[in-house]
Amino acid sequence: MRFHSLIWKEMLRRPGQNITTLLTVALGVGALVAVESVVSSSEQKLAAQMQQLGANILVLPDGVSLQDYYAADEHGKTIPEEYVSRIALAQKVGVEELAPKLAVQTEWKSQQIVLTGILPRTEFYKKSAWQSVDLLTMGLDESLADGNAVGSTHEGCKGHSSHLATGDKTDLSSYASTRVVHELNQNAVLVGADFAATHGLQTGQKMDLLGETFQITGVLPATGTTDDGRVFAHLHRVQELTDSGPVVNVVEVLGCCEEVADNLVSDLETMLPEARVVTISQIVETQVTVNRLMAKLSYAIFGILMLMGGASIASVMFANVTERRRELGTLMALGATPAMVARLILFKALTIGLAGSGVGFLLGLAAALVAGPQWLGLRILISLEAVVVGLVAAVLVALLSSYFPARKAAHLDPCLCFQER
Amino acid sequence: MIKLDSVSKEYHRRSNVIHALRPTSFEVAAGEFVAIIGPSGSGKTTLLSILGGMLAPSRGDVLINQHSLYSLSTKRRSRLRNEQMGFVFQSFNLVPWLSALENVQLPLSLYGADDACQRSRALELLERFGLQDRMDHRPSELSVGQQQRVALARTLAMNPPFILADEPTGNLDTQSRDLVMSTLKELQAEGRTIILVTHDPTVSAAAERVLHIADGEVSEVEAAAETHAA
Numbered sequence: 330m331r332f333h334s335l336i337w338k339e340m341l342r343r344p345g346q347n348i349t350t351l352l353t354v355a356l357g358v359g360a361l362v363a364v365e366s367v368v369s370s371s372e373q374k375l376a377a378q379m380q381q382l383g384a385n386i387l388v389l390p391d392g393v394s395l396q397d398y399y400a401a402d403e404h405g406k407t408i409p410e411e412y413v414s415r416i417a418l419a420q421k422v423g424v425e426e427l428a429p430k431l432a433v434q435t436e437w438k439s440q441q442i443v444l445t446g447i448l449p450r451t452e453f454y455k456k457s458a459w460q461s462v463d464l465l466t467m468g469l470d471e472s473l474a475d476g477n478a479v480g481s482t483h484e485g486c487k488g489h490s491s492h493l494a495t496g497d498k499t500d501l502s503s504y505a506s507t508r509v510v511h512e513l514n515q516n517a518v519l520v521g522a523d524f525a526a527t528h529g530l531q532t533g534q535k536m537d538l539l540g541e542t543f544q545i546t547g548v549l550p551a552t553g554t555t556d557d558g559r560v561f562a563h564l565h566r567v568q569e570l571t572d573s574g575p576v577v578n579v580v581e582v583l584g585c586c587e588e589v590a591d592n593l594v595s596d597l598e599t600m601l602p603e604a605r606v607v608t609i610s611q612i613v614e615t616q617v618t619v620n621r622l623m624a625k626l627s628y629a630i631f632g633i634l635m636l637m638g639g640a641s642i643a644s645v646m647f648a649n650v651t652e653r654r655r656e657l658g659t660l661m662a663l664g665a666t667p668a669m670v671a672r673l674i675l676f677k678a679l680t681i682g683l684a685g686s687g688v689g690f691l692l693g694l695a696a697a698l699v700a701g702p703q704w705l706g707l708r709i710l711i712s713l714e715a716v717v718v719g720l721v722a723a724v725l726v727a728l729l730s731s732y733f734p735a736r737k738a739a740h741l742d743p744c745l746c747f748q749e750r
Numbered sequence: 751m752i753k754l755d756s757v758s759k760e761y762h763r764r765s766n767v768i769h770a771l772r773p774t775s776f777e778v779a780a781g782e783f784v785a786i787i788g789p790s791g792s793g794k795t796t797l798l799s800i801l802g803g804m805l806a807p808s809r810g811d812v813l814i815n816q817h818s819l820y821s822l823s824t825k826r827r828s829r830l831r832n833e834q835m836g837f838v839f840q841s842f843n844l845v846p847w848l849s850a851l852e853n854v855q856l857p858l859s860l861y862g863a864d865d866a867c868q869r870s871r872a873l874e875l876l877e878r879f880g881l882q883d884r885m886d887h888r889p890s891e892l893s894v895g896q897q898q899r900v901a902l903a904r905t906l907a908m909n910p911p912f913i914l915a916d917e918p919t920g921n922l923d924t925q926s927r928d929l930v931m932s933t934l935k936e937l938q939a940e941g942r943t944i945i946l947v948t949h950d951p952t953v954s955a956a957a958e959r960v961l962h963i964a965d966g967e968v969s970e971v972e973a974a975a976e977t978h979a980a
């Protein structure tokens with residue numbers, strides 16, 4: 330029998346009170362690990378979106394505030410579709426693509442779905458008013474060269490660029506970064522990857538929407554965004570069927586690179602004074618602020634639970650020492666040194682701290698893995714920092730809070746062994 | 751050999767001074783069986799605690815084999831207790847959450863003996879007291895007499911030369927009492943030094959030498975005189 334097995338043998342005798350204390354520590358560590366993992370995963374997702382969307386800019390109706398780039402059209406307010414032509418005709422430096430959108434709620438197979446009207450690239454070609462736009466001269470000829478854009482090309486663009494090869498432009502898989510499809514006829518719909526998967530839809534099948542029959546001409550590749558759960562139809566067809574007139578909820582402007590984005594924002598603001606113009610980085614910033622707040626909050630909750638855990642360990646240990654006075658006195662009579670007796674108490678607390686952070690880690694892991702994908706649509710990566718901080722803090726709290734109980738135990742009078750019960 | 755050299759102990763409680771042990775000097779030779787008899791509150795436990803290295807006297811010195819017990823560090827004194835002193839308690843002081851075997855292993859475990867050695871020594875002692883088939887029982891699953899036998903086995907685990915017993919038969923029936931007393935005699939026969947404190951003259955009768963204690967004052971009584979009185 331090792332000296333240390335005395336610790337767990339004693340703990341197993343009456344595990345009840347130890348488990349309560351252990352759970353307090355576990356809750357603290359669990360909350361920290363779960364929230365931190367969700368926050369850091371969400372930050373990684375944002376960074377990935379930044380990477381993918383690069384210099385994208387949103388033109389929104391005034392007064393619309395938003396948190397998610399991909400849900401930018403879900404606010405019910407509109408701006409005239411004419412803005413699209415204004416931007417296209419102004420030929421601003423760095424504008425590569427324009428993607429106006431109109432999102433409407435509609436019923437399909439007695440379910441509420443979001444039908445999004447989008448304007449395919451071919452529409453720009455049709456508009457005679459835009460004949461002078463560069464896009465069209467170089468535009469949709471098969472000779473379309475790399476880097477062709479709606480506006481003037483920005484020379485010496487060094488930052489993250491959204492330039493696409495010609496082949497990409499007609500490929501649906503480029504939708505995630507260009508936000509524009511090449512072609513979409515009036516009776517066609519595109520469906521998001523998740524939507525297609527949940528409803529078992531395939532290219533060629535029919536969908537009845539807004540009282541009309543549409544044919545699915547393509548399934549968009551998964552993007553990990555709300556787009557995956559949507560259905561896309563031609564903008565003008567959606568406007569027509571919903572009697573909304575020539576309006577859109579948002580115009581996405583794909584800039585050629587991050588350097589021009591800031592200038593472009595001010596240019597667009599002057600050009601469209603009634604609209605609100607924001608960049609992807611501004612949107613990301615608001616989310617990052619929310620995330621940071623959550624992260625801070627999780628540390629605060631962790632701190633409070635650790636204080637409670639510490640207080641709980643201290644009181645359980647004090648009670649334990651008092652209750653075991655005669656037993657500890659007997660151990661001293663049998664040859665245990667005061668240091669050994671102190672170790673019995675310290676290691677017991679340490680065991681509670683370690684087991685607590687272990688259980689907490691599992692709780693946090695489970696919570697993050699369940700909540701992340703289900704509620705937040707995030708793929709969760711466990712925050713190693715939170716795990717380490719949780720473990721170290723739990724151990725420190727356990728040791729600090731059992732210091733005085735351990736000291737009390739070490740100073741017990743061995744003569745207690747002669748006391749009658 | 752244990753020697754007390756003008757040892758006294760006072761407790762100071764709320765400006766009261768309690769003379770638990772008046773200045774006392776006596777010597778116990780190796781292999782002696784000494785009983786200290788006195789009424790309740792006379793200072794028996796105090797004296798035994800001082801002898802066991804658990805209570806520093808207010809004045810005077812305790813010598814164990816010529817070494818001053820209280821000039822040792824706490825750690826060395828703990829070690830000396832572990833290796834040289836076996837205690838027998840009135841209520842046995844078994845650890846309730848350890849089995850009989852583990853209770854006997856306890857002093858060996860504190861000493862740092864390896865598992866195999868702990869186990870074989872503990873088994874050997876449980877066998878000596880006829881408890882080999884009770885080795886996995888918790889103290890609460892044993893009769894009072896069996897508990898005291900486990901406690902005796904534990905006392906002997908480290909094969910200590912000194913046995914200090916505080917009212918070892920206080921909680922026992924006649925049969926168990928006889929077993930404890932005959933065991934103490936055996937231990938003396940093995941060459942150990944036995945010091946026993948009790949308020950019970952029939953228990954002290956087993957000793958070859960009896961000391962009286964009253965109000966902290968220790969006085970020698972001739973063993974022969976004691977026998978006459980009884």
Ligand SMILES: Nc1ncnc2c1ncn2[C@@H]1O[C@H](COP(=O)(O)OP(=O)(O)OP(=O)(O)O)[C@@H](O)[C@H]1O
Pocket residue numbers: 761762763768769770788789790791792793794795796797949
């Ligand atoms: N820790 C202490 N603080 C104050 N006084 C004490 C302490 N321990 C013992 N005493 C006092 O010292 C005296 C001797 O006590 P001790 O326990 O040695 O008596 P005892 O002979 O063992 O009695 P009993 O037969 O009842 O066990 C008593 O008056 C007791 O009240």
Ligand SMILES: [Mg+2]
Pocket residue numbers: 747794795796916
């Ligand atoms: Mg006593």
